[in-house]
Amino acid sequence: MCTRRHVCYIYTKCGHAYAMPEQIIECDRTNCIFSPAHPPHCAGASCKKSCWQYRQPTEQYSPQLPEFCPTCIQNGRR
Template structure:
């Protein structure tokens, strides 16, 4: 007689840690670029790029990066460049500030 339960008793197996790379990358220093699109007048505004900083010890741009860590060793242990900018497109269901002012006649 086989007891099937003996084979299915592993429901509480620990979840393996997922691959870190993607998460890590997105949390590194990078520029954030926001573009506002106003639906009602279809004007597009690009906001100033915003520097997103991480606090990673091994990131050259981080505030936690030790000042004693300098090239050439730094170049082998630490991130030397920022990640690709992230582009955010925001769609705002109104007219843009300029058009708002115009319509107010001031």
């Protein structure tokens, strides 16, 4: 099912964190109302019975990178 993903990069050499804009991950399933593959004619009570009506919880993803952040590099830290 379609979901949202929130990525926040953690730079371990300086300790700074940078949150990226939230992404929408589309599933391309016909039974998900948020999917681009969901048929436009599917609506009403029958859609509510057979199709997924809610997004999955937002995925939280925080990769740790063993380097300085872009701002620190721009300011001369290496």
